[in-house]
Amino acid sequence: xxxxxxxxxxxxxxxxxxxxxxxxxxxxxxxxxxxxxxxxxxxxxxxxxxxxxxxxxxxxxxxxxxxxxxxxxxxxxxxxxxxxxxxxxxxxxxxxxxxxxxxxxxxxxxxxxxxxxxxxxxxxxxxxxxxxxxxxxxxxxxxxxxxxxxxxxxxxxxxxxxxxxxxxxxxxxxxxxxxxxxxxxxxxxxxxxxxxxxxxxxxxxxxx
Numbered sequence: 001x002x003x004x005x006x007x008x009x010x011x012x013x014x015x016x017x018x019x020x021x022x023x024x025x026x027x028x029x030x031x032x033x034x035x036x037x038x039x040x041x042x043x044x045x046x047x048x049x050x051x052x053x054x055x056x057x058x059x060x061x062x063x064x065x066x067x068x069x070x071x072x073x074x075x076x077x078x079x080x081x082x083x084x085x086x087x088x089x090x091x092x093x094x095x096x097x098x099x100x101x102x103x104x105x106x107x108x109x110x111x112x113x114x115x116x117x118x119x120x121x122x123x124x125x126x127x128x129x130x131x132x133x134x135x136x137x138x139x140x141x142x143x144x145x146x147x148x149x150x151x152x153x154x155x156x157x158x159x160x161x162x163x164x165x166x167x168x169x170x171x172x173x174x175x176x177x178x179x180x181x182x183x184x185x186x187x188x189x190x191x192x193x194x195x196x197x198x199x200x201x202x203x204x205x206x207x208x
Contacts, residue, residue, distance in 0.1 A: 003028040005125045005202050007108045008115040010166075010174070013158035014136030014144075016186050017129035018110055020194045025108035027195055033101070034110040041093035052090050091169055111162070115179065116170035125205075127198060128180040131187045 007024065011017020018034055025032035033040075038052045084092070094112050101107055102118055115126040131139075137151045146154050166174035177183055182201050186194050 003030050003106050003202065004206065005123050006102055006106050006118060006121060007125045007127060007198065007202075008118065009108065009110045009127050009129060010115060010180065011110065011129040012131060012136060012175075013155050013162065014140040015129045015131040016139065016191060016194070019191050020129055020184075020186065020198075021108045021110045023191050024195045024198055027199065028106075028108070030105070031101075031107040032109075033098075033107060037094045037097060037109070037112060038090070040097050041090055044097070045089065045093055047086070047089070052086065113166055113169050116166075116172065125182065125198075125202060126180045128175065128177070128183045129186050129194070130175070130183065131185060135187050 007021070009017050009021040009024075011020075021034065022032050035053075042048065042052050091113075095117050098109060098112065098114050098117050101109075102121060106123070115124070118124050133152070133155065136155050140146045140155050141148050141151045163174040166172065172179055182198065184194055184197055189197075
């Protein structure tokens, strides 16, 4: 199945966004990127992947100061990142890698402000996956093996971290419907059904 779109997946914690994105990429026969971006960033920078893993999708308060010093440049890559915290180094590297991947072809990418990074591309489809809190808590207990006693708090905290990360690096509010082309409530959907909704949307806009 051919696809002429790059699809970004923004997701609430426990909504199944990763699995939906991976299944979508498989069905469309295009590359899929989530944690893979950490490996690519680690390879390019020489930093251990496990180190980047700990700060992935977590914001710091240092980037604006770094920008004011001229250490940060989206358009021309980056330079002199040695003084930046790991969070900012990883974001800059992932930003650069995502844009380079977009120059090469289509793919599905989860998180990392990719919808913002690629916002000017005409072939971009921005998807937001959400679900009822109790369903997300249950999924987190089952899939992430989170202690049931702290699962609800963990899910809420994870969403807060993602919201802070998105807001810090994009200047936009995470989860607002106007930031996305398609919002899907996965509460009562299977992964396959959610994938079909996205593909049907892509097919529909391609007919315009």
